[in-house]
Amino acid sequence: MKAFAAAVIAAITLGVLAMFALTSSQRFAYQAFATSGARVSEPGTNLVGPRWNGAPRPDEFESEPHGKAEGEGSHPKRS
Amino acid sequence: MRRATTLLSTLLVAVTLGVAAPAFAQNPIQADGVNPMGARPTADSVNEEFLFKQDSKIPGRISIPDQKAAILIQPQGREYQAFREGWLPWIGALVILGMIAALGAFFLFRGRIMMEHSQESGKKILRFNAFERFTHWMTASCFIILSLSGLNYIFGKRLLMPLIGPDAFGALAQWAKYSHVYLAWPFMLGVAFMFVLWIKDNIPNKIDWAWIKAGGGFIGKGHPHAARFNAGQKGVFWMVAGFGAAMSVTGLMMIFPFALTDINGMQVMQVVHSVIGIVFIAGILAHIYIGSLGMEGAYDAMGSGKVDLAWARAHHDLWVEQEQARTASGPQLKGHPAPAE
Numbered sequence: 565m566k567a568f569a570a571a572v573i574a575a576i577t578l579g580v581l582a583m584f585a586l587t588s589s590q591r592f593a594y595q596a597f598a599t600s601g602a603r604v605s606e607p608g609t610n611l612v613g614p615r616w617n618g619a620p621r622p623d624e625f626e627s628e629p630h631g632k633a634e635g636e637g638s639h640p641k642r643s
Numbered sequence: 644m645r646r647a648t649t650l651l652s653t654l655l656v657a658v659t660l661g662v663a664a665p666a667f668a669q670n671p672i673q674a675d676g677v678n679p680m681g682a683r684p685t686a687d688s689v690n691e692e693f694l695f696k697q698d699s700k701i702p703g704r705i706s707i708p709d710q711k712a713a714i715l716i717q718p719q720g721r722e723y724q725a726f727r728e729g730w731l732p733w734i735g736a737l738v739i740l741g742m743i744a745a746l747g748a749f750f751l752f753r754g755r756i757m758m759e760h761s762q763e764s765g766k767k768i769l770r771f772n773a774f775e776r777f778t779h780w781m782t783a784s785c786f787i788i789l790s791l792s793g794l795n796y797i798f799g800k801r802l803l804m805p806l807i808g809p810d811a812f813g814a815l816a817q818w819a820k821y822s823h824v825y826l827a828w829p830f831m832l833g834v835a836f837m838f839v840l841w842i843k844d845n846i847p848n849k850i851d852w853a854w855i856k857a858g859g860g861f862i863g864k865g866h867p868h869a870a871r872f873n874a875g876q877k878g879v880f881w882m883v884a885g886f887g888a889a890m891s892v893t894g895l896m897m898i899f900p901f902a903l904t905d906i907n908g909m910q911v912m913q914v915v916h917s918v919i920g921i922v923f924i925a926g927i928l929a930h931i932y933i934g935s936l937g938m939e940g941a942y943d944a945m946g947s948g949k950v951d952l953a954w955a956r957a958h959h960d961l962w963v964e965q966e967q968a969r970t971a972s973g974p975q976l977k978g979h980p981a982p983a984e
Contacts, residue, residue: 565946566773567773567776567777567780567948568776568780568784570777571776571777571778571779571780571781571783571784572780572781572784574777574781574829575781575784575785575826575829575830578828578829578832579822579825579826579828579829580825581828582824582825582827582828582829583821583825586824586825586898593709596709597707597708597709597712598707599706599707599708601706602706602707604707604709616800616804617724617728617800618724618728619724619728
């Protein structure tokens with residue numbers, strides 16, 4: 565039982581350490597790939613579509629497309 | 644005079660063009676894309692078919708640093724989606740439910756394999772030390788979370804979302820994804836530890852072949868000879884080592900997407916990861932069954948670490964003899980009444 569408890573604690577500890585290590589080196593694509601000359605918009609929250617399979621609804625192109633950028637976009641650079 | 648000549652020439656050209664141009668203009672009867680000479684003006688232009696002869700995908704040109712965004716058409720993506728959304732759920736359901744059904748049928752046919760009592764019953768022998776059990780349980784507990792969160796990728800939207808709704812499923816799926824990515828690290832460490840700890844006892848030999856020919860003691864009465872691990876346990880070891888390595892490599896490719904592969908490679912990694920994952924889960928279900936419900940006395944090996952000597956003698960007779968010989972000749976356990984304890 566002690567070995568099991570120690571194993572679970574060790575797994576959680578290593579998982580938390582991995583979380584800190586990975587998140588410190590991660591950025592969203594719209595942050596990582598934007599440059600001073602190109603703005604990459606945030607794609608929104610649901611990239612897989614309303615049916616979660618990546619396929620569009622039959623009536624989707626008549627209404628709002630999924631994956632449309634939401635929120636306030638960054639201001640374009642004036643030069 | 645010269646100016647008059649120039650003016651006259653210009654006028655002549657203008658008149659000539661004015662008369663001739665309508666003759667070269669598109670004939671309203673002519674079909675689009677076919678000129679009056681009978682040739683198709685776009686016949687020699689670059690098209691998809693021509694581009695696919697040069698490469699398996701069609702790239703464009705972009706100005707942001709994310710060069711993978713320049714891929715315009717990648718037809719393999721459709722095959723990947725057909726597998727991911729069409730074949731994979733069926734493969735997963737058949738393999739995992741098939742294994743559960745097979746184990747259920749085996750239990751009904753064979754029942755629980757009971758311990759055979761002898762005069763050695765009641766004495767204990769140490770089968771796995773504390774570090775071995777720690778390694779096993781760290782890997783096992785991570786594997787259970789990885790399995791459930793991995794199956795959620797395939798079945799969650801089909802089975803869970805209709806029950807709990809998209810908002811709750813979205814939150815659950817996000818936490819499942821976090822647990823999958825972060826608990827993969829202690830799992831990989833556990834697999835590496837297990838490999839180092841137990842490889843010396845898992846090298847296949849002739850005894851394993853005899854064990855397999857005798858049905859491993861599952862069929863009929865009596866137990867074939869076995870050392871510390873029998874052929875079945877060696878199979879589980881090599882499955883965990885092989886599948887663990889494959890899942891680690893393909894998983895790392897997905898944790899660090901596009902680091903070493905392109906979009907096609909990412910799709911291949913997902914296919915390999917998901918198929919091996921399903922077979923891995925099915926194999927471990929059998930391992931869990933035989934280590935708990937399927938065989939009396941087997942769980943103690945990883946529970947307390949000590950097993951009944953009569954059980955050990957029946958299932959791992961060569962190992963018991965080896966341990967008793969080592970204990971009898973070694974000074975480390977002097978004074979202990981139970982051998983190898």
